[in-house]
Amino acid sequence: MADEKQESTEEALVAAPVIMLQEIGEVWTNFLRDVGSMFWFIAQTFQETFERLREGRVPFRAASFFRHAERAGVDSVPLVALVSFFLGLTMALLTGYQLQRFGTERLVPGLVSIAFTRELGPLITGIMLAARIGAAFTAELGTMTVSEEVEAIEAMGIGPLRFLVAPRMLALFFLMPCLSTISNISAILATSLISKAYFGTPSPTFSISFAIRF
Numbered sequence: 001m002a003d004e005k006q007e008s009t010e011e012a013l014v015a016a017p018v019i020m021l022q023e024i025g026e027v028w029t030n031f032l033r034d035v036g037s038m039f040w041f042i043a044q045t046f047q048e049t050f051e052r053l054r055e056g057r058v059p060f061r062a063a064s065f066f067r068h069a070e071r072a073g074v075d076s077v078p079l080v081a082l083v084s085f086f087l088g089l090t091m092a093l094l095t096g097y098q099l100q101r102f103g104t105e106r107l108v109p110g111l112v113s114i115a116f117t118r119e120l121g122p123l124i125t126g127i128m129l130a131a132r133i134g135a136a137f138t139a140e141l142g143t144m145t146v147s148e149e150v151e152a153i154e155a156m157g158i159g160p161l162r163f164l165v166a167p168r169m170l171a172l173f174f175l176m177p178c179l180s181t182i183s184n185i186s187a188i189l190a191t192s193l194i195s196k197a198y199f200g201t202p203s204p205t206f207s208i209s210f211a212i213r214f
Contacts, residue, residue, distance in 0.1 A: 048162035065167040073175035081186040088187030092194040116187040
């Protein structure tokens with residue numbers, strides 16, 4: 001019995017690296033499959049849209065584009081502005097207290113402004129859109145797939161990608177820079193309030209410091 005247990009233990013130790021490599025290979029394969037599916041999805045959407053445009057016909061209705069643009073852009077303005085405003089407040093307050101020890105709290109406006117305009121503004125906007133609009137679009141299209149509405153569109157000879165996906169993608173593409181700008185403005189406004197209330201930075205000094213950084 002002891003010899004059999006020892007042999008089984010040795011076999012398990014020998015097989016462990018092979019099993020680990022197999023699991024890593026499966027994870028990597030699934031990742032590549034998901035990435036390839038995403039790129040195929042985007043490429044097919046643009047292909048159907050451009051083919052429709054080459055034929056001199058409208059790929060989708062303008063009303064559909066403006067409806068999704070309103071959902072993705074106008075309705076997302078309060079959420080993006082509010083989150084960016086409080087994040088700007090927090091960032092200005094924390095960095096200001098640390099810089100105040102060295103007498104360099106005047107650097108807070110430029111620090112927060114550059115951080116938001118270059119990195120945090122687009123990042124926060126993308127997260128908000130993915131959480132709010134991405135989930136809504138996914139649920140809507142998933143419901144249409146389950147109820148066989150997508151198959152009905154295909155049966156009518158209409159490309160579902162350029163009819164359903166293209167207006168949503170274009171709405172997000174065109175509204176993302178606008179929402180990023182709103183995010184930056186909200187964060188800079190919050191930074192100016194914190195700089196004036198806690199660190200005594202007057203508005204002209206804040207404006208000059210902000211202009212120098214850019």
